[in-house]
Amino acid sequence: MANPTVLIENSPARGREQGREKGSDFSELSRRIADAGLLRRRPLYYTVRFGAVALALAGGVAAFAVLGDSWAQLAVAAALAVVFGQLGLAAHDLAHRQVFTRRRPSEAGGLLVANLLLGMSYGWWMNKHTRHHANPNHEEKDPDVSPDILVWSRGQAARAKGLPRFVGKHQAALFFPLLTLEGLNLSFNSFKALRSPSMKRPVLEGALLVAHFVLYFGALFTVLSPGRALAFIAVHQGLFGIYLGSVFAPNHKGMPMIEEGTRLDFLRRQVLTSRNVRGGVFVDAFMGGLNYQIEHHLFPSMPTPALARAQAVTEAYCAELGVPYHQTGLLASHREALRHMRRVGEPLRAAR
Secondary structure (H helix, E strand, O other): OOHHHHHHOOOOOOOOOOOOOHHHHHHHHHHHHOOOOOOOOHHHHHHHHHHHHHHHHHHHHHHHHHHOOOOOOOHHHHHHHHHHHHHHHHHHHHHOOOOEEEEEHHHHHHHHHHHHOOEEEEEEEHHHHHHHOOOOOOOOOOOHHOOOOOOOHHHHHHHHHHHHHHHOOHHHHHHHHHHHHHHHHHHHHHHOOOOOOOOOOOOHHHHHHHHHHHHHHHHHHHHHOOOHHHHHHHHHHHHHHHHHHHHHHHOOOOOOEEOOOOOOOOHHHHHHHOOEEHHHHHHHHHHOOOOOHHHHOOOOOOOHHHHHHHHHHHHHHHHOOOOOOEEOOOOOOHHHHHHHHHHHHHHHHHHO
């Protein structure tokens, strides 16, 4: 992969003035995508996909009830971690109105899947994810690259104190172990966000979150002994966090970071900071279509099954413009992300 800084500095978009209105490059791509019919809704696809996830969830619950107080429940915990990951992807598509065009059914579905089934606040995540889409990999504006624990640029590393400074030294090695806590982190931040002024329905969201955990912990500690219940939680939440991280980390981590003052038009801001992941049907299912991250960022409401066709259109168009378009395999995407994390942590390891 090319040096991220070079991609930004040499991009035709940086301060460019070539007689076109700002955003006109994206307008042309948008026209081509619309003419190809790639923005129309796909109700049959989502009926089948969500139905399959619902059946998998029901099967996991049934297996849990049948097995009773047994160590075999750890296999159920692992299977349900995958199901929860797919529920997270379903909530993502609902939030982007890929499933329904109208706001109310999208929000109702999002609250049901995110709050009640996953134990994650739909409103909190929606606010956070919207800011990420507006300014991906922006050091000041993208909450996904804020230096809470990990650092994503050398500038952040230089300013890091406390826990981020300590973890940042070895963050590449600690990344996947830390992901085991991601599910719990999402739930913790969801409850914390209930007090935020930006939360539109704190009572409803809070009630659904409480209902989730009453059912979750109630079922575990009723059916299983305390030791087995804790082991189930560790396996389920740990693998769920790793699954989520494995889906979302390849999309932007290790791609160019945007500093305050950098000027990029919409198309280049989304393309240069995103990475596509190749891999065929398995990767498409595993990542829920988010392996077409470039196209998803350009057209967030595009239904998942249209993304593959949009990829070919977008890549060809970027080639016409001379805009770098990056895609790689799943394992290579993780290597690039971990290599970037190791590189930005070098100043911390060198410091005494």
